[in-house]
Amino acid sequence: xxxxxxxxxxxxxxxxxxxxxxxxxxxxxxxxxxxxxxxxxxxxxxxxxxxxxxxxxxxxxxxxxxxxxxxxxxxxxxxxxxxxxxxxxxxxxxxxxxxxxxxxxxxxxxxxxxxxxxxxxxxxxxxxxxxxxxxxxxxxxxxxxxxxxxxxxxxxxxxxxxxxxxxxxxxxxxxxxxxxxxxxxxxxxxxxxxxxxxxxxxxxxxxxxxxxxxxxxxxxxxxxxxxxxxxxxxxxxxxxxxxxxxxxxxxxxxxxxxxxxxxxxxxxxxxxxxxxxxxxxxxxxxxxxxxxxxxxxxxxxxxxxxxxxxxxxxxxxxxxxxxxxxxxxxxxxxxxxxxxxxxxxxxxxxxxxxxxxxxxxxxxxxxxxxxxxxxxxxxxxxxxxxxxxxxxxxxxxxxxxxxxxxxxxxxxxxxxxxxxxxxxxxxxxxxxxxxxxxxxxxxxxxxxxxxxxxxxxxxxxxxxxxxxxxxxxxxxxxxxxxxxxxxxxxxxxxxxxxxxxxxxxxxxxxxxxxxxxxxxxxxxxxxxxxxxxxxxxxxxxxxxxxxxxxxxxxxxxxxxx
Amino acid sequence: xxxxxxxxxxxxxxxxxxxxxxxxxxxxxxxxxxxxxxxxxxxxxxxxxxxxxxxxxxxxxxxxxxxxxxxxxxxxxxxxxxxxxxxxxxxxxxxxxxxxxxxxxxxxxxxxxxxxxxxxxxxxxxxxxxxxxxxxxxxxxxxxxxxxxxxxxxxxxxxxxxxxxxxxxxxxxxxxxxxxxxxxxxxxxxxxxxxxxxxxxxxxxxxxxxxxxxxxxxxxxxxxxxxxxxxxxxxxxxxxxxxxxxxxxxxxxxxxxxxxxxxxxxxxxxxxxxxxxxxxxxxxxxxxxxxxxxxxxxxxxxxxxxxxxxxxxxxxxxxxxxxxxxxxxxxxxxxxxxxxxxxxxxxxx
Numbered sequence: 001x002x003x004x005x006x007x008x009x010x011x012x013x014x015x016x017x018x019x020x021x022x023x024x025x026x027x028x029x030x031x032x033x034x035x036x037x038x039x040x041x042x043x044x045x046x047x048x049x050x051x052x053x054x055x056x057x058x059x060x061x062x063x064x065x066x067x068x069x070x071x072x073x074x075x076x077x078x079x080x081x082x083x084x085x086x087x088x089x090x091x092x093x094x095x096x097x098x099x100x101x102x103x104x105x106x107x108x109x110x111x112x113x114x115x116x117x118x119x120x121x122x123x124x125x126x127x128x129x130x131x132x133x134x135x136x137x138x139x140x141x142x143x144x145x146x147x148x149x150x151x152x153x154x155x156x157x158x159x160x161x162x163x164x165x166x167x168x169x170x171x172x173x174x175x176x177x178x179x180x181x182x183x184x185x186x187x188x189x190x191x192x193x194x195x196x197x198x199x200x201x202x203x204x205x206x207x208x209x210x211x212x213x214x215x216x217x218x219x220x221x222x223x224x225x226x227x228x229x230x231x232x233x234x235x236x237x238x239x240x241x242x243x244x245x246x247x248x249x250x251x252x253x254x255x256x257x258x259x260x261x262x263x264x265x266x267x268x269x270x271x272x273x274x275x276x277x278x279x280x281x282x283x284x285x286x287x288x289x290x291x292x293x294x295x296x297x298x299x300x301x302x303x304x305x306x307x308x309x310x311x312x313x314x315x316x317x318x319x320x321x322x323x324x325x326x327x328x329x330x331x332x333x334x335x336x337x338x339x340x341x342x343x344x345x346x347x348x349x350x351x352x353x354x355x356x357x358x359x360x361x362x363x364x365x366x367x368x369x370x371x372x373x374x375x376x377x378x379x380x381x382x383x384x385x386x387x388x389x390x391x392x393x394x395x396x397x398x399x400x401x402x403x404x405x406x407x408x409x410x411x412x413x414x415x416x417x418x419x420x421x422x423x424x425x426x427x428x429x430x431x432x433x434x435x436x437x438x439x440x441x442x443x444x445x446x447x448x449x450x451x452x453x454x455x456x457x458x459x460x461x462x463x464x465x466x467x468x469x470x471x472x473x474x475x476x477x478x479x480x481x482x483x484x485x486x487x488x489x490x491x492x493x494x495x496x497x498x499x500x501x502x503x504x505x506x507x508x509x510x511x512x513x514x515x516x517x518x519x520x521x522x523x524x525x526x527x528x529x530x531x532x533x534x535x536x537x538x539x540x541x542x543x544x545x546x547x548x549x550x551x552x553x554x555x556x557x558x559x560x561x
Numbered sequence: 562x563x564x565x566x567x568x569x570x571x572x573x574x575x576x577x578x579x580x581x582x583x584x585x586x587x588x589x590x591x592x593x594x595x596x597x598x599x600x601x602x603x604x605x606x607x608x609x610x611x612x613x614x615x616x617x618x619x620x621x622x623x624x625x626x627x628x629x630x631x632x633x634x635x636x637x638x639x640x641x642x643x644x645x646x647x648x649x650x651x652x653x654x655x656x657x658x659x660x661x662x663x664x665x666x667x668x669x670x671x672x673x674x675x676x677x678x679x680x681x682x683x684x685x686x687x688x689x690x691x692x693x694x695x696x697x698x699x700x701x702x703x704x705x706x707x708x709x710x711x712x713x714x715x716x717x718x719x720x721x722x723x724x725x726x727x728x729x730x731x732x733x734x735x736x737x738x739x740x741x742x743x744x745x746x747x748x749x750x751x752x753x754x755x756x757x758x759x760x761x762x763x764x765x766x767x768x769x770x771x772x773x774x775x776x777x778x779x780x781x782x783x784x785x786x787x788x789x790x791x792x793x794x795x796x797x798x799x800x801x802x803x804x805x806x807x808x809x810x811x812x813x814x815x816x817x818x819x820x821x822x823x824x825x826x827x828x829x830x831x832x833x834x835x836x837x838x839x840x841x842x843x844x845x846x847x848x849x850x851x852x853x854x855x856x857x858x859x860x861x862x863x864x865x866x867x868x869x870x871x872x873x874x875x876x877x878x879x880x881x882x883x884x885x886x887x888x889x890x891x892x893x894x895x896x897x898x899x900x901x902x903x904x905x906x907x908x909x910x
Binding site: 008011013014015016158159230240242243321322344351355357359360361364365369371372374392404405407408409 | 564568572576633673893894898899
């Protein structure tokens with residue numbers, strides 16, 4: 001079978017993949033120290049503890065952290081993480097024995113219910129290894145009635161060959177992982193593996209492994225960014241995923257081949273996810289290659305292993321050539337989402353921006369989601385958030401195809417990434433301002449109702465025209481309506497009830513004010529004082545009304561005009 | 562600059578140089594049929610535009626080299642020089658080149674920010690300010706009177722630099738659009754059979770048709786190289802041809818001219834491929850480009866048929882340019898997965 005849909009736009013940069021596919025995936029000796037970023041997890045070990053490989057080091061609302069090898073926990077420290085940030089990390093000193101933690105054993109697959117299986121997947125730390133890094137179990141749990149499983153072996157970004165080599169070497173294990181995923185999803189009707197046609201060896205290996213199964217291996221034309229999740233789904237199924245929804249909600253799940261492989265290791269062997277394949281490449285590496293890397297390995301260690309020449313290197317990039325980000329501190333460690341690190345020479349780096357946008361529109365021709373980057377660029381520069389929203393900034397997948405063709409060398413994708421964050425902040429600000437405004441308007445309405453009520457206090461025939469949701473005003477409105485409609489006796493009864501109700505509220509508020517602890521901050525105290533004052537006014541008004549009504553009852557009714 | 566994994570290697574100045582290069586077939590045809598004056602006009606307009614841009618760069622505190630390097634002043638100058646009558650006096654091209662940069666381009670923010678196409682803004686300014694000088698087109702080479710020969714560099718220079726002394730009336734001839742404009746009694750067929758412009762021409766008017774084909778050829782080159790998109794030119798040419806058909810009036814004396822005439826004379830092809838495709842003043846989306854092209858086609862025809870000028874490209878382009886922000890607003894393409902098309906989505910700008 002071939003592609004059902006087509007990729008809009010896209011580019012075809014030179015892939016430079018053959019540099020790192022000449023030899024098999026290498027396993028390096030363990031580095032002297034592993035740095036394991038905690039993220040939102042809380043440590044479960046203390047400094048000095050000796051842990052086995054796969055032992056749980058930290059757990060929390062997100063993904064757990066496991067020991068990639070056996071060794072001694074040295075402590076926690078703030079360390080570089082990712083391309084440009086820092087975070088609290090556990091330092092683990094490998095003991096060189098790489099001995100498994102005694103509790104690691106294969107789960108009894110047939111005894112587990114689907115939800116227990118998902119829990120096992122989550123506690124093994126399985127996450128999207130294609131770059132998302134999101135918990136695979138949660139991704140599956142977010143959908144239901146899956147009809148299609150798509151396995152992403154596209155690897156469309158230049159230089160990166162980690163998935164390519166994994167498919168060549170571990171095709172059987174990947175197919176076994178896919179079969180497990182099929183079980184997790186409740187037997188979807190179709191399972192498709194998409195592989196770009198520049199990986200014939202991987203395609204052949206996967207086809208061989210998938211023989212006698214229902215799994216279809218589909219070779220797709222090499223075109224960046226056809227490996228984007230939504231792009232691949234559309235290519236393979238022809239189904240566009242509704243905006244603002246995840247594919248899971250349409251019954252389609254997309255998993256990366258490396259994720260499926262990790263799934264197999266976790267469910268068949270009980271091994272938590274603690275290592276992955278990383279491509280190290282670029283013109284400044286004399287020996288570009290793929291390595292099996294335990295998480296926590298610093299990039300400096302990997303670069304040294306691939307004969308990196310610092311003098312020739314003009315820029316280190318974390319990730320691929322299109323979407324990668326400049327690596328600020330090469331001591332940062334490999335994590336789940338690290339698929340590639342590049343040491344690029346000056347001629348391999350994108351050109352510096354030479355001039356402003358000339359609006360040539362080449363970017364909008366290659367944009368896979370039909371955006372108008374030339375417009376977004378201008379709107380982002382001038383921070384026109386409403387217009388950015390109307391130009392669908394949120395749909396940008398940050399693929400960088402626009403950067404690639406921009407004749408002015410403008411780093412558009414980075415600008416859009418920043419603009420998306422700024423837009424989100426602007427939205428939050430707008431929502432907060434909206435809430436404040438609603439509150440302020442309610443206050444204004446209360447004050448207006450008050451003034452109105454006072455002004456009409458002596459006009460016996462008037463009724464409040466500013467009903468507000470507040471109880472006091474509602475009382476007044478009720479009083480007025482009662483007066484207009486009911487005979488004098490029931491009116492008086494209603495007014496008496498209002499007087500009782502208002503005095504009751506006044507007492508309660510006064511009590512609360514008295515009982516406020518001494519430590520109460522002044523603004524809060526003032527707010528309560530204001531409410532007491534308000535209740536007092538309500539009460540006085542109710543009393544005045546009652547007095548009027550009594551006079552009225554005593555005197556003969558006035559003729560109405 | 563070569564193609565790498567991080568950049569296509571296509572730079573803005575290369576785009577501009579390709580555009581300038583693509584005007585060559587049209588320029589050759591112009592020079593062949595209307596004399597070497599075109600080359601002088603191009604030199605004058607380009608020189609004025611580039612010097613003005615360099616001065617503005619200095620005013621901004623930039624090095625003139627950085628501003629000139631993008632080649633856009635060159636393209637503007639070339640297009641203006643092409644559009645001017647080959648024997649127009651020298652100060653037209655000079656003031657046009659200055660106007661294009663100092664009024665139409667840089668006050669709006671320079672390259673990419675100009676609302677109007679600078680060459681057309683300058684042309685329109687010259688047309689309304691100096692209508693007489695702008696109307697003198699020489700006769701195409703085959704129709705020159707026996708006493709005159711091809712306007713070489715020398716005779717063209719005479720006409721351009723010494724307009725008072727030169728007897729340019731001897732070599733001028735009405736343009737085909739002017740012929741149709743002045744027609745009051747002849748059927749289209751009679752006109753085609755009697756007027757020398759058309760009897761000597763194969764498709765429309767002699768000379769003009771070749772020049773138009775030259776620009777069409779250059780435009781196709783730009784299309785194939787992916788430097789312009791087909792949307793605006795095709796929309797403009799189709800609209801213009803359809804309107805000409807609609808108001809052709811069966812070839813009667815009230816006809817506004819057959820589609821062939823409208824497509825292959827005046828500045829139609831130059832406009833369709835080199836003027837309205839100027840990305841700075843064109844709508845951003847494909848749909849927007851179609852709308853812009855169709856609007857320009859309609860306006861060109863409207864000016865030719867019912868307006869005060871024989872050719873209306875400059876005015877049509879400027880009016881379309883004015884509408885671009887509005888067109889852009891309502892032609893934002895929808896990313897895949899969006900179901901509703903919000904044609905009239907409100908805004909907060």
